[in-house]
Amino acid sequence: MIYLDNCATTEVDIDVADSAYKMMTECYGNASSPYGFGRDALHKITEARYQVAQVIAAPTERVFFTSGGTEANNLAIQGSLGTFAAKGKIITTSIEHASVLDACKYMGLQGYEVVFVSPRNGKIEAKDIIDQVDxxxxxxxxMAVNNETGEILPVKEISYGVKKKNPKVYFHCDCIQAYGKxxxxLNDIPADFITMSAHKIHGPKGCGAIYIRNQIPFKPLCYGGKQESMIRPGTENAAGIVAFGKAANNALKDMNKNWSYVHKLNQYLRDELHKVNDAVINSPENALPYVLNVSxxxxxTEEWLHVFRMNNICISGSSACGRGEKSRVIREMGITGRRADSVLRIGLSKKNTKEELDILMKIIKNVY
Known part of the structure; x- marks a missing residue:
């Protein structure tokens, strides 16, 4: 099998899986328990919290664990807005992940005005977002990086521009595709909320995190416990959290090395695709190298996916959350017709090889 869908999820690193296994078999106490065995689990969670926080230069105590990126995004949006007595405006982009778009639409049903800023000339412009602030x-x-095209959004320019125009506005950055890559x-952006997920960086599924700036009024989505400072109550997924910490530590340590390696793979694939008669690369030149979107x-798209399935290659046509639907992001970029109907998203990782890409290109060229 050749796995090229690393935007959807990633293979768990062996040392990450080992850390989870040890928690489940050797340190399985409840972290809220008062005795030593439970305290051991709490200590491991605290260490993992530090590791996850280090990647975004956040204070350890302001990072809270969730069941994944979707819950973290919903916490950032619903939790921050749930404390306002008077409704107001929410500004986001039309190319966000479904967990952000749908959470914003839900708040729209609660009385908020929601503005969806669309790409201009194929990309999001900081000015278009800042101009909407009142x-x-x-x-x-x-989002920091688009999950379908790899577009790196100008979140630094946006966040500072927003805060300059109205310092009271909360800024949330969905870093799920960018985190660890x-x-x-917080050294770069004045964010009030940053959201992350383990399974995009060779960690386990079912574990995410949210950074919340200190002294922000916040309304949790769930009640019934004091875990995670009551931001996200419920018995902690200690094994997942510790594995997340290990994956975050690995990602931070090897970030530059992994970037350089994957960038070479991406450039090689771009060069090979340029040799294909009517191939069109939809990802920007300066996109995150882990993502390559091509028509x-x-x-x-459906026919290509069938071809790849027959050859045991895993590739998608859009976000995994779309469940087979045509790419909304591509439509928002103004791409239509046959080009929009033949989109593929190739998700690269540190585990892919040039030899795998050669096999992929051989299959594509055989069709042509």
């Missing part, structure tokens, strides 16, 4: 704006939510931290109009 005295009634409560929250701006923008691209340096995005191959000889077949439709």
């Amino acid at each position: 005295k009634d704006t409560r929250l701006v939510s923008v 691209l340096s995005v931290s 191959l109009p000889r077949l439709t």
Whole structure:
């Protein structure tokens, strides 16, 4: 099997899996228990919290664990807005992950005005977001990296521009595709909320995190416990959290090395695709190298996916959350017709090889 869907999820590193296994078999006490065995689990969770926080240069005590990126994004949006007595405006982009878009739409049903800023000339412009900020704006939510094209959004320019225009506005950055791959931290952006996920960086599924700036009023989504400072109550997923910490530590340590390696793979693939008659690369030149979006109009997306399945290659046509739907992000970029109907998203990782890409390209060229 050749796995090229690393935007959807990643293979868990062996040392990460080992850390989870040891927690489940050797340190399985409840972290809220008063005795030593439970305290051992709490200590491991605290260490993991530090490791996860280090990647974004956040204070350890302001990082809270969740069941994944979707819950973290919903916490950032619903939790921050749930404390306002008067409704106001939410600003986001039309190319956000479904967990952000749908959470914003839900808040729209609660009385908030929601503004979806669309790409201009194929990309999000900071000015278009900043121009929408007014005295009634409560929250701006923008992803650091688009999960379908790899576009790196200008979150530094956006966040500072938003805060300059209205310092009271909350800024949420969905860093789920960027975390551990691209340096995005509190040293760079004045974020009030940053959301992360373990399974995008060779960690386990079912474990995410949210950074919440100190002294921000916050309304949790769930009640019934004091875990995670009551931001996200419930018995902690200690094994997942410790594995997340290990994956975060690995990602931070090897970030530059992994970037360089994957960038070479990405560039090689771009060069090979340029040799294909009507191939069109939809990802920007300066996109995150872990993502390459391409249109191959000889077949439709569905037909290409069938070809790849027959050859035991894992590739998607859009976000995994879309469940087979055509790419909304591509449509928002203004791409239509056969080009929009033949989109493929190739998700690269540190575990892929040039030899795998050669096999992929051989299959594509055989179709042509």
